Amino acid sequence: MSVAGLTLVSHALCPYVQRAAIVLAEKEVPFERRDIDLARKPDWFLRVSPLGKTPVLLVGDEAIFESAVICEFLDDTTLPRLHPAxxxxxxxxxxxxxxxxxxxxxxxxxxxxxDEQTLQVRAADIRERLQQLEAALGSGPFFAGASFSIVDAVFGPVFRYFDVFDTIADFGFWDDLPKVRRWREALARRPSIQKAASPLYPALLMAFVVKRGSALSAMCREGAATSST
Structure with missing residues (x-):
């Protein structure tokens, strides 16, 4: 079975949208990408997205929502298969x-x-998950070795966040994690992952973080003030 006439309803910063875009690109399936403003959701979007979230994959008159479901549908209907047999x-x-x-x-x-204390606690939470990934990875370059899989499509957008976070400060995320670092680098070189986000993504994410009014926002503003002096 193959699918045609696909539209991916998306938002510029949504990592779940990127998952679906990566899988579509890996399978070389043509699709139209239609960005919406989640702060002003159009009526047609609310009709096709019961949860009011992106991504939504429009397959003709049918709407599929939730990124994992979209990826599973694409793997069921198009080649090459990205899940293990x-x-x-x-x-x-x-x-x-x-x-x-x-x-x-x-x-x-x-x-x-x-605040700063909570920020450090949350950084430690992320670090713990990265350590678990280190223990699960093999020789690479991808999660399952030489074969690119949907797990890689999931983590490409995850690692993209850190391309911005690492410019703000060194939170110690990557210390003594050689397998995770190599995996991150391999995914960053993958064309499907590179093209899944806009070239404006780093600037858009930085602007998004600054507006949060959080401890990380304050660090961004301090860094901008220092660099301008």
């Missing part, structure tokens, strides 16, 4: 996809931390 290994990959969603939740808690 073995059922147990496939379940393991799905578990690590959910793990990636948990890391995104921790990232949200990190950039929303109200």
């Amino acid at each position: 073995n059922a147990l290994e496939r379940a393991r990959h799905r578990s690590w996809m959910e793990f990636g969603s948990n890391v995104l939740n921790l990232i949200g808690a990190f950039y929303n931390a109200p």
